[in-house]
Amino acid sequence: MKGTNKYVWVVRDVPKAEKAGIVIPRQGLEKPHTGTIISIGSLVDDKDIKAGKGKKAIFHKTVGQEIIYQDATYLILQQHEIIGVE
Amino acid sequence: MKPVNKKISVRVNMAQKSSLSVAGVTFKIANLYEVNHREKEPILGEIVSGNRHIRQGQIGIFHHNNFSPPSPFFVYGDLFSVPFNKTVFGILHPDGNIMPLCGNILCERVEKEYKVYIPPEQREKHLDRVVVTNPGNTPYKVGQLLFTRPYAFYEIVYNIDGKEFRVHKIHEEMVVGMLE
Numbered sequence: 001m002k003g004t005n006k007y008v009w010v011v012r013d014v015p016k017a018e019k020a021g022i023v024i025p026r027q028g029l030e031k032p033h034t035g036t037i038i039s040i041g042s043l044v045d046d047k048d049i050k051a052g053k054g055k056k057a058i059f060h061k062t063v064g065q066e067i068i069y070q071d072a073t074y075l076i077l078q079q080h081e082i083i084g085v086e
Numbered sequence: 087m088k089p090v091n092k093k094i095s096v097r098v099n100m101a102q103k104s105s106l107s108v109a110g111v112t113f114k115i116a117n118l119y120e121v122n123h124r125e126k127e128p129i130l131g132e133i134v135s136g137n138r139h140i141r142q143g144q145i146g147i148f149h150h151n152n153f154s155p156p157s158p159f160f161v162y163g164d165l166f167s168v169p170f171n172k173t174v175f176g177i178l179h180p181d182g183n184i185m186p187l188c189g190n191i192l193c194e195r196v197e198k199e200y201k202v203y204i205p206p207e208q209r210e211k212h213l214d215r216v217v218v219t220n221p222g223n224t225p226y227k228v229g230q231l232l233f234t235r236p237y238a239f240y241e242i243v244y245n246i247d248g249k250e251f252r253v254h255k256i257h258e259e260m261v262v263g264m265l266e
Binding site for chain 2: 001002003004005007009039041065067069074076
């Protein structure tokens with residue numbers, strides 16, 4: 001999988017399990033707004049994002065386009081939708 | 087007239103999708119009343135004055151908005167002066183092949199995978215992925231799977247000698263990723 005243009009491919013972090021071990025249906029869970037960068041498009045010009053492959057990205061909860069491919073869910077973000085990289 | 091500001095002059099048949107001639111009789115066809123502008127507006131145009139990419143006498147394929155009245159590109163009669171940008175989809179060669187231009191890519195939509203049998207007429211297609219059939223001047227390869235923005239594909243509908251043809255295209259700006 002390779003990002004193109006100004007798009008960044010992220011795998012969203014999995015929500016932490018409840019401490020008491022109560023199972024909450026996945027649909028009811030709030031999606032985390034962090035993820036791991038797996039691919040960066042060639043037109044991305046921010047140097048911190050460019051060097052961010054494998055690092056954590058922080059973004060707003062509602063942004064991005066989800067693509068499901070071979071049972072894996074990817075989140076596609078535009079460069080400007082990323083708030084920070086850690 | 088020599089077009090300037092990266093424009094090209096095009097002559098179009100404004101009635102090409104609203105009427106059909108059979109044995110000398112002209113029929114008004116239902117496309118005239120279609121809501122879908124891709125179906126009813128002219129798409130093909132003959133180049134009157136082109137550039138180094140598309141030359142005089144060639145048939146170009148354009149976005150339907152260029153010719154939708156009232157068009158800002160209208161000159162007079164059936165002559166239009168359209169910008170040479172991503173709204174110029176490609177060149178239609180006499181053998182029926184299309185050569186995409188200006189970053190456009192010809193593609194086919196990908197059918198969704200089902201774990202149970204679904205009749206072919208009820209199978210749906212993905213909204214965010216296509217397979218390249220003609221990459222034009224972009225770096226992608228024929229047969230490559232591309233992921234795009236949702237609904238990025240554009241169905242080109244055009245008529246030659248009364249026969250209807252349909253192909254899909256996307257612009258390279260709409261590609262979000264690819265399978266290596």
